[in-house]
Amino acid sequence: xxxxxxxxxxxxxxxxxxxxxxxxxxxxxxxxxxxxxxxxxxxxxxxxxxxxxxxxxxxxxxxxxxxxxxxxxxxxxxxxxxxxxxxxxxxxxxxxxxxxxxxxxxxxxxxxxxxxxxxxxxxxxxxxxxxxxxxxxxxxxxxxxxxxxxxxxxxxxxxxxxxxxxxxxxxxxxxxxxxxxxxxxxxxxxxxxxxxxxxxxxxxxxxxxxxxxxxxxxxxxxxxxxxxxxxxxxxxxxxxxxxxxxxxxxxxxxxxxxxxxxxxxxxxxxxxxxxxxxxxxxxxxxxx
Amino acid sequence: xxxxxxxxxxxxxxxxxxxxxxxxxxxxxxxxxxxxxxxxxxxxxxxxxxxxxxxxxxxxxxxxxxxxxxxxxxxxxxxxxxxxxxxxxxxxxxxxxxxxxxxxxxxxxxxxxxxxxxxxxxxxxxxxxxxxxxxxxxxxxxxxxxxxxxxxxxxxxxxxxxxxxxxxxxxxxxxxxxxxxxxxxxxxxxxxxxxxxxxxxxxxxxxxxxxxxxxxxxxxxxxxxxxxxxxxxxxxxxxxxxxxxxxxxxxxxxxxxxxxxxxxxxxxxxxxxxxxxxxxxxxxxxxx
Numbered sequence: 001x002x003x004x005x006x007x008x009x010x011x012x013x014x015x016x017x018x019x020x021x022x023x024x025x026x027x028x029x030x031x032x033x034x035x036x037x038x039x040x041x042x043x044x045x046x047x048x049x050x051x052x053x054x055x056x057x058x059x060x061x062x063x064x065x066x067x068x069x070x071x072x073x074x075x076x077x078x079x080x081x082x083x084x085x086x087x088x089x090x091x092x093x094x095x096x097x098x099x100x101x102x103x104x105x106x107x108x109x110x111x112x113x114x115x116x117x118x119x120x121x122x123x124x125x126x127x128x129x130x131x132x133x134x135x136x137x138x139x140x141x142x143x144x145x146x147x148x149x150x151x152x153x154x155x156x157x158x159x160x161x162x163x164x165x166x167x168x169x170x171x172x173x174x175x176x177x178x179x180x181x182x183x184x185x186x187x188x189x190x191x192x193x194x195x196x197x198x199x200x201x202x203x204x205x206x207x208x209x210x211x212x213x214x215x216x217x218x219x220x221x222x223x224x225x226x227x228x229x230x231x232x233x234x235x236x237x238x239x240x241x242x243x244x245x246x247x248x249x250x251x252x253x254x255x256x257x258x259x260x261x262x263x264x265x266x267x268x269x270x271x272x273x274x275x276x277x278x279x280x281x282x283x284x285x286x287x288x
Numbered sequence: 289x290x291x292x293x294x295x296x297x298x299x300x301x302x303x304x305x306x307x308x309x310x311x312x313x314x315x316x317x318x319x320x321x322x323x324x325x326x327x328x329x330x331x332x333x334x335x336x337x338x339x340x341x342x343x344x345x346x347x348x349x350x351x352x353x354x355x356x357x358x359x360x361x362x363x364x365x366x367x368x369x370x371x372x373x374x375x376x377x378x379x380x381x382x383x384x385x386x387x388x389x390x391x392x393x394x395x396x397x398x399x400x401x402x403x404x405x406x407x408x409x410x411x412x413x414x415x416x417x418x419x420x421x422x423x424x425x426x427x428x429x430x431x432x433x434x435x436x437x438x439x440x441x442x443x444x445x446x447x448x449x450x451x452x453x454x455x456x457x458x459x460x461x462x463x464x465x466x467x468x469x470x471x472x473x474x475x476x477x478x479x480x481x482x483x484x485x486x487x488x489x490x491x492x493x494x495x496x497x498x499x500x501x502x503x504x505x506x507x508x509x510x511x512x513x514x515x516x517x518x519x520x521x522x523x524x525x526x527x528x529x530x531x532x533x534x535x536x537x538x539x540x541x542x543x544x545x546x547x548x549x550x551x552x553x554x555x556x557x558x559x560x561x562x563x564x565x566x567x568x569x570x571x572x573x574x575x576x
Contacts (some may be wrong), residue, residue, distance in 0.1 A: 024433050029441040033433060079399060084391035103372035104444055107395065108437050111367060114399065115432035118406045122425040129417035136424050137410040144403035145312050145321060149396050153317040156392055 002278035006046050009066065012059055013045035014038070016067040020116060032097050032109035033116070036074045039092050041286075043211075043279065044069045044185040050275045051189025051200055062192060064123035065135055069185045071120060072143055075113035076181075078106050080152065114143070127192055134191050142184035151176025164240035171209065178215075179208035186276075199268045203276065206262035211283045213255040216241040217248065223287065255284045290566035294334050297354065300347055301333035302326070304355040308404060320385050320397035321404070324362045327380050329574075331499075331567065332357040332473040338563045339477025339488055350480060352411035353423060357473045359408060360431055363401035364469075366394050368440065402431070415480055422479050430472035439464025452528035459497065466503075467496035474564075487556045491564065494550035499571045501543040504529040508536065511575065543572045 017037045024030045045066035052062035081088040081096040082103060089099045098106035121135045141147055154173040158165050165173065186204035190197035220243050242251045262280040266273030305325045312318045333354035340350035369376040369384040370391060377387045386394035409423045429435060442461040446453050453461065474492035478485035508531050530539045550568040554561030 021433075025438050025441075027438065027441045027445065029437060030433050075399075079395055082392075082395065085395065104370075105441075107367055107370065107372065108440055108444075110399075111363075111402065112433040112437040114402055115428050115437070118424060119428035119432060122421055122428065129421045132421050133410055133417045133424070136406060136421070140403050140407035140410065144407060145309075145318050145400040149317060149400040149403070150313050150315065152396055153313075153315045153393075156396075157315065 002275055002282060005050065005275050006042065006279075006282075008059075009046040009049050010042045012049070012063055013042055013066045013070050016063045016120075017070060020067060020071075020120060028101055028105050029108045029112060032078075032101050032105050033113055035100065036078045036097050036109055036113060037071060040070070040073070042070060043283070044073055044181060046279060047182065047185035047204075047276070048188045050279070051186050052192055053189070053275075054200075054269050054272050055189050055193035055195055057189060057192050061125055061127065062189070064120045064126055065188050065192065066185075068117040068120035068135070068139060069181060069188070071113050072117035072139065073181060075110040075117070076143075076148060076152075078110035078113065082106060085152075085156075117143075131192055131194060135188060138184055138187070138191055142180040147176055147180035148178075149176075151178070151180070158239065164244070166240075167242075167245055170240060170242060170245070174209060174212040175205075178212055179205065182208040182211065199265050202265035203262045203280075206258045206265065207280050207283065210255045210258035210262065210280065213242045213251050213258070214284045214286065216243045217251055217255070218287075219243075220248065252284075259284055290563055290570060293338065293563050294330065294567075294570075296347075297334040297337050298330040300337070300351055301330055301354045301358050304351045304408075305358060308355060308359075308408060316389055316393050317396045317400060320366075320389050320393050321401055323388065324366045324385050324397055324401060325359060327382075328358070328361070330358060331571070332361055332469060334567060335470065335473035335492075335564070336476045338567070339474050340480055341477070341563075342488075342557050342560050343477050343481035343483055345477060345480050349413055349415065350477070352408045352414055353476050353480065354473075356405040356408035356423070356427060357469060357476070359401050360405035360427065361469060363398040363405070364431075364436060364440075366398035366401065370394060373440075373444075405431075419480055419482060423476060426472055426475070426479055430468040435464050435468035436466075437464075439466070439468070446527065452532070454528075455530075455533055458528060458530060458533070462497060462500040463493075466500055467493065470496040470499065487553050490553035491550045491568075494546045494553065495568050495571065498543045498546035498550065498568065501530045501539050501546070502572045502574065504531045505536065505539055505543070506575075507531075540572075547572055 021030065021034050021037065048066035048069055049059055049062055077091060078097045080086050081091055082098055088096055090096065097109055117139060118136060121132060121139060126132050126135065151173050155177055158173065183201060183204040186207065187197035187200045190200055246254055259280045263277045266277055306322065309318065309322050309325065336354035336357055337347055337350055365379060366385045368374050369379055370386055376384055378384065385397055405427060406424060409420060409427060414420050414423065439461050443465055446461065471489060471492040475485035475488045478488055534542055547568045551565045554565055
């Protein structure tokens with residue numbers, strides 16, 4: 001069942017990340033890396049482990065890829081929260097890294113978390129070198145100037161744009177900002193197995209978009225106690241979101257359609273795809 | 289001869305980096321990446337190409353590794369120059385990225401340049417997957433929380449330390465901040481060839497230290513016109529440097545000893561090591 005599998009993924013990836021950060025120099029930047037790498041929903045780690053399981057690849061073999069995507073995600077949050085970016089002082093209910101330490105430490109900790117993500121992709125446990133270099137290449141593509149960073153750059157450009165974004169523009173922004181890393185996570189099992197990633201890529205595309213729409217809905221009607229972050233930011237900033245463009249009901253309907261699409265994309269895997277299907281249901285039902 | 293070989297390396301790596309950054313989205317962050325990836329001495333690229341040449345590996349095969357180390361170095365400079373880090377407004381005689389664009393763009397451009405470095409290590413032209421994943425692992429080790437970022441963290445800690453650093457502490461700081469990436473560059477030829485990196489690692493250790501001492505000397509008596517950056521920063525900040533601890537003459541003597549040590553480490557390669565030996569002479573003779 002999904003909640004148990006998610007919980008198992010959370011525990012496994014937490015342990016792998018803390019192991020990766022053990023026996024490092026005792027400097028504030030390493031403490032900040034450990035702090036930033038803790039907690040979170042771990043949806044991306046879950047997607048890695050479940051997509052690997054579809055191909056008979058166990059947690060022991062896939063866990064470093066799960067830890068890699070979470071380290072990459074953690075770096076992006078640390079940098080995103082910086083004063084010159086989103087200027088957030090709270091993340092998962094805790095002070096952000098630059099608030100708890102300082103900006104220089106937050107920049108360096110984010111930098112080293114990105115490096116750690118690539119280091120984790122080199123773990124021999126993941127399999128033959130061909131598969132590992134594919135993972136590295138896919139992670140780089142998902143996170144760089146054609147992926148996550150492009151999404152963040154488009155997000156920044158949107159803030160000063162005289163015209164609010166259209167649905168197509170927001171979709172492109174999201175495809176980079178959160179979609180690319182979700183795609184990496186959901187297709188990584190196929191990459192580790194050397195199998196066709198196309199069904200998982202279709203699943204991830206729909207899932208990523210549903211995830212962003214759910215985030216926009218939470219920003220409007222979420223509970224700050226449960227989300228652990230400042231809400232109403234987008235409306236306050238006059239930013240176009242899926243909710244501002246489609247309305248709350250329209251956004252909910254679109255998210256439901258996308259979840260159905262994500263579930264349909266899993267058909268080739270039969271019953272084995274059940275956990276991934278449940279994850280898609282979860283992203284639109286979550287409260288944080 | 290060294291000057292011609294260095295110039296050839298500069299041209300080749302410039303072309304490879306601009307190719308890697310062609311056909312990207314036309315957003316400010318990509319323009320900032322191109323800007324930051326331009327110019328510089330390209331000593332690291334030279335070290336990659338020359339160490340590869342020792343093992344009969346040509347420029348066509350090794351160039352992506354040279355571009356990778358320069359992209360990694362460029363990212364570190366962009367982040368290092370940020371207001372919360374070294375707060376520099378000039379680099380190679382030009383406005384730094386956060387001055388020419390803004391802080392958010394500089395953070396993202398640095399982030400994506402790091403990603404690009406790992407992407408470049410995946411280039412199939414570099415050789416079999418085993419060799420490429422070794423490069424990725426070595427680059428991650430050199431740049432992360434045990435390498436370059438550790439050096440930068442120690443540098444920040446030194447600025448608020450009540451006691452000036454000792455020679456051993458400065459040596460450790462330098463081994464991370466500039467030494468680790470020079471080591472990666474100088475040993476990458478052995479990694480690409482699957483050969484023992486030990487002689488090149490010994491060469492790189494001495495070269496890296498000599499390079500830092502030469503930087504400290506330039507900070508005291510360099511010509512701002514030629515170095516293209518603000519000088520006298522370290523003395524102004526009351527920071528311990530090799531010059532403040534050894535004196536100008538002592539620092540020069542130490543650099544000369546290290547260059548001799550670097551050249552001696554190249555003995556196993558015979559006459560083929562001449563270009564690398566000349567590079568070591570250059571680092572203490574340079575004016576920028």
